[in-house]
Amino acid sequence: MKPEQITVIYGTDPYSMTERLLERIALADLIPAGARIALKPNLVVAKPADSGATTHPAIAEAIIVYLQAHGFKEISIMEGSWLGETTEHAFQICGYTELARKYRVPLIDLKQAPTVRRRGGELDLAVCRPALESDYLINLPVLKAHCQTELTCALKNLKGCIPDAEKRRYHNLGLHRPIAALSSVLRPGLTIVDALSGDLSFEEGGNPVPMDRIIAGTDPVLLDAYAATLIGLESGDIPYIGFAAGLGVGSAELGRAAVIEINPDEKPSKPFRLTGQARNLAQWIEERQACSACYGSLIHALYRLKERGVLRKLPGPVRIGQGFRGVSGPGPGIGSCTRSLQTHLPGCPPTAAAIIRFLKAL
Ligand code: SF4
Structure with missing residues (x-):
């Protein structure tokens, strides 16, 4: 190796x-x-x-x-x-x-x-x-x-x-x-x-x-x-x-x-059972059949944005998941599945660091 x-x-x-x-x-x-x-x-x-x-x-x-x-x-x-x-x-x-x-x-x-x-x-x-x-x-x-x-x-x-x-x-x-x-x-x-x-x-x-x-x-x-x-x-x-x-x-x-x-x-896609701070962050997400690999990255990214005091500047809910394939409409979307939205971050899954750079640029 x-x-x-x-x-x-x-x-x-x-x-x-x-x-x-x-x-x-x-x-x-x-x-x-x-x-x-x-x-x-x-x-x-x-x-x-x-x-x-x-x-x-x-x-x-x-x-x-x-x-x-x-x-x-x-x-x-x-x-x-x-x-x-x-x-x-x-x-x-x-x-x-x-x-x-x-x-x-x-x-x-x-x-x-x-x-x-x-x-x-x-x-x-x-x-x-x-x-x-x-x-x-x-x-x-x-x-x-x-x-x-x-x-x-x-x-x-x-x-x-x-x-x-x-x-x-x-x-x-x-x-x-x-x-x-x-x-x-x-x-x-x-x-x-x-x-x-x-x-x-x-x-x-x-x-x-x-x-x-x-x-x-x-x-x-x-x-x-x-x-x-x-x-x-x-x-x-x-x-x-x-x-x-x-x-x-x-x-x-x-x-x-x-x-x-x-x-x-x-990549597994399953119902998410979040607790504590992770659950609070989920209110910023619109999720449709997201893989945990993608969803987990987004939770981490939102937490870091919150730590830096910029989470409240997000333009709206962040959309994520396979259920957004072929769906048009406003972004931001996370992951290649959301490529039909007006703004999206490619990747399958993107890293949390990439999500932060993308959302901050918005
Ligand atoms: S972009 Fe990839 S990892 Fe993210 S929800 Fe779609 S298939 Fe899953």
Whole structure:
């Protein structure tokens, strides 16, 4: 798998999506025989994946089943939840305790693990030893917004591999530089992003937005630059992406990315059950059979416009969905399905960042 390759699969069944994804990228060919493999989900809090906060256990399950079927025996799941949570509780509530029992895979609570000091960029860092000792780290972040760093995805998920005292120090250091420095020390072989329904505004969940896709790549910097656009940000909005690129971790040049959609014609379209802030934003939308890939991008875009104080300047409801195919009338329309409206943004689906640029231009 080339570093510039970003592979996307759409759907609503994370187990079968992950199975298909792994076959497509031929994961077994990427891992040395006999490697000790560590899966690093995002279990920041003890909330199930549909809250928008944590990695869906079916993704980890499909990876374990695939790896065991390909003869890999040493597989573990490791995480250190955030400061206010015990990892054991998060493992339990998020479905990983049951997963570990079913497949006889050890769970490692990194809060309890010994640490090792490593130099990352200009910083002296403490890193949990088990994460460093794995031969092949598979990073399993959730694509979601973050109240301080704007985005949390591939690079920031590695922060679960440091002790609690170090997490406090990262906040004192402003998060961005130490997150980048850590990514120069801990190098996942593969990142598989749970972009099923990550949170709109906060890493703790509560406002999940349906995006219904899983994304894989080997360059975490490029993945984050790409992921940022899906929730209405640009990589320049998130300093740690540029810092990590500067440390040689990967490339932040999105123009280099080769995005491969495994099943572009299978984007789910289903009734949307929104909660909280996402539901409030839906009042700005006129939706007819929209795919979640499109609709979720629009929700993220409207939220960023609201944050910037320009949402109320929208000329009228934003129209979206397959039900607008061939329908003429006023725009704005989002996505190629709305091409018969007077103004529309092409793309299937367009990114949230593109939607913001389009709506701001209006
Ligand atoms: S443009 Fe139409 S088909 Fe494409 S993702 Fe949007 S709603 Fe679905």
